[in-house]
Amino acid sequence: MDTLIPTINRLQEVFLTVGAEVIQLPQIVVVGSQSSGKSSVLESLVGRDFLPRGSGIVTRRPLVLQLVNIAPLQERQKTENGNGINQNASNSYSGVKAEEWGTFLHCKNQIFTDFQQIRQEIETETERTSGENKGISPEPIYLKIFSPKVLNLTLVDLPGITKVPVGDQPEDIEAQVQEMILSFISNPNSLILSVSPANSDLATSDALKLAREVDPDGRRTLLVVSKLDLMDAGTDALEVLLGRVIPVKLGIIGVVNRSQHDINTQKKLEDSMRDEQAFLQRHYPSLASRAGSRYLAKTLSRLLMHHIRDCLPELKTRVTVLSAQYQTRLNSYGQPVEDHSATLLQIVTKFASDYCHTIEGTARYIQTSELCGGARICYIFHETFGRTLQSIDPLGGLSELDILTAIRNATGPRPALFVPEVSFELLAKRQIKRLEEPSLRCVELVHEELQRIIQHCSSYSTQVHNLVAIELAYINTKHPDFADAAQVSASVNSQQAEALDGGKRWKNEKVAEEKAPPAGFGSPSKGRAINLLDTAVPVARKLSSREQRDCEVIQRLINCYFLIVRKSIQDSVPKTVMHFLVNFVKEHLQSELVGQLYKQTLLQDLLIESQDTAQQRTEVAQMLEALKKANNIISEIRETHLW
Structure with missing residues (x-):
């Protein structure tokens, strides 16, 4: 089953240019209000600082984050030196002399080994389509991070839910954000990672409210209770973490986020995670083994793998049906005219x-x-x-x-x-x-x-x-x-x-x-x-x-x-x-x-084709090619890989 998440990542890459929404791939969608701790949760899963920070809406475009677990640099170098070829060459990191790095879809063949540059590239690419006025755009940014410290995982980080427009934001910014979030979590094959801070009333959580609109039974919702250390003295989130307040089927996991002081002093994430475990042992000893960022990463990876396994039969059927439909559409457009004289006579x-x-x-x-x-x-x-x-x-x-x-x-x-x-x-x-x-x-x-x-x-x-x-x-x-x-x-x-x-x-x-x-x-x-x-x-x-x-x-x-x-x-x-x-x-x-x-x-002039028809033929042909590749990728999965 370890190969399932990389398989979905490959499928996601196949559909990048033609629209992944048509195939409804399994993925984890991260939802939360502004300042709910979404960025800290994601960075704890990666183990590095790489997300933009600031006031107001910072995440203004969907960020599709693919985490790829790789062997440490020394092991990879031994493999390369001993065999002359990297066993993971298919993942395009053969010969990279770095422990961990990132790549963007919009930056072809460029490797980012400095995670501060990754942050800067996210900000630059966001401003390219969303402008500098804090507006949002539904066009995703695709980031892939290779590291021996991560588990295979695919997440989609969305803009935080906001109530009041700031700066030059449009008046309907709240409606725009909610519409974008609903477009992602409405996918029946998506898991919803709802992040809500412990120091607020979870009964009024905007993230949970949106999740319930598309998942009323909570069958595909996982609740992350962040900022456990910021609750008022004498209170705790034990009842919430035990599932006695908010019923969700995939579980409730509490985490401790880095403080602004930790971020300003550039405290290492490894140290923050050790402090998190220590806090959980002191305040939630019975739940310490089932809480924290490391447990969250393992849970997400396990849930995603099982979810992919359950979705595969339907996914394969959908790919087959769509392939037949797009082939019919492509046939209806005919072939572009090459020999004008013969075509006209015909x-x-x-x-x-x-x-x-x-x-x-x-x-x-x-x-x-x-x-x-x-x-x-x-x-x-x-x-x-x-x-x-x-x-x-x-x-x-x-x-x-x-x-x-x-x-x-x-x-x-x-x-x-x-x-x-x-x-x-x-x-x-x-x-x-x-x-x-x-x-x-x-x-x-x-x-x-x-x-x-x-x-x-x-x-x-x-x-x-x-x-x-x-x-x-x-x-x-x-x-x-x-x-x-x-x-x-x-x-x-x-x-x-x-x-x-x-x-x-x-x-x-x-x-x-x-x-x-x-x-x-x-x-x-x-x-x-x-x-x-x-x-x-x-x-x-x-x-x-x-x-x-x-x-x-x-x-x-x-x-x-x-x-x-x-x-x-x-x-x-x-x-x-x-x-x-x-x-x-x-x-x-x-x-x-x-x-x-x-x-x-x-x-x-007589046989010139309209631009609309030519464009539609091209788009349909691209989608058909993507569906054929997707079918080949799914066919590579053996039955034994599912268990």
Whole structure:
């Protein structure tokens, strides 16, 4: 089990640059109020003065402290001289001619043998990100200390809990500190080392209060009661140390901190620890063997090793799951573009292929929620467009007055014995023109559907314009399906004759009509001037039998011819749209894209990757690499190492 803490240290180093919070590594988090004795407790674990001291918040960034137990210098030198290689070379201290030293992550390959320099480096690095105004920063400082006097241990020292901002500190400094502390101790794999001074009321301890928020049962909380020597005369912390006041599952350990006088006079930590043991023997003889800094170090190392052992199965599972998730994310970003020319051709080819498959209904992924592609185009042709044409009345918007006016305009100065063909053509073209708007709307609907697949499509409405123009250019009265005008006229005459009792009434009305003034002219006897320009049929006048006959003949002919043209348009428009629009796009899409995009000046710009995507790919790749290394490190642990 001795290898477990170094293993976690290696894992911590693996995740330094990508964020250790994602993996939730086991670690000990030190929590306490300002002046609670946190720094003295940590320095007693190391056996050296190395932490900044002063008034107010001194620890303003998380300090991840890894303690690495090594052999004394003489033994290491013997090993090096005898074997030519250091058995601990993997820990990067082969050849170091010092008894103990420290290294920082941000100071690559620099070894600090002077612990005063370590203190100064912590202060300098703190000010680099947190400034000089006593503000705090969540960015950790990573310090590793190698010494034969320490036990393998990993701790995280956090800023002390404060109540009142001092100097240039922000007004919400208390909330900032508490938020930072909670972010670390909320990790379910962290052990909480709560430091509270014995000369204060432990029931109101801020450190214990925060610990209880995330660990209400105290299962992963260890209480350190500091400053036992500063309690009022006649009082002691025995009841607290026995666990009868504050219930925590991992235990309660009392320690005696160095006084400010000891620090000012640079009293050695070895001497302070001897004095601590002497104090415990005098005042707490029954607990002396289970108290003090040395016992605290052994307890922390033991607790951390057992905690790591318990967390390893879940840790391995989490690494495996995260590896699969990040591999999937990395695959989704694709590979960075190297050959721009080949990549663009590949993209264009695939895009054109997918586009055509969507129209043909052979796409790989078929939508089930709505019609799309070729299916929607088919629906537009046969449902939307077809129903619209069928709903158009051949004689809609065409009144008898319009028909009579057209007939008279076509006869000129002399009345015609038969319905003039010109009037029929004029009115037929007017009705046929009504087919143009729904035909163009059909093109628009298909075009909109094509745009849903691709945002590039030319306009082909001219072809449909031409279809209607062709019908308007020549009214084919010899069409095989068109009714014979003479037969229509005879049929109308026959029906009228039957209605007028053999035609007598029709003859009388004809005579009266021939004697009457021309329609639309005023009567001179009534004082109206003759208006030679007014040729319209009066609206209020009842049509004569002949006028009714002529109107009905024209109506029947228009209706017959309109149905012929409508049938042709209903058939021709979908064919035209398919040929000149849909099929044209399918056949020329790829060549058009290549012709427009395959230019040297555009290649770099078209395939440039957004900075966000490139950064996300890099971050995911780094995390995936870290997870792979972590998996290898965990796999090195044999089952026999856990016991």
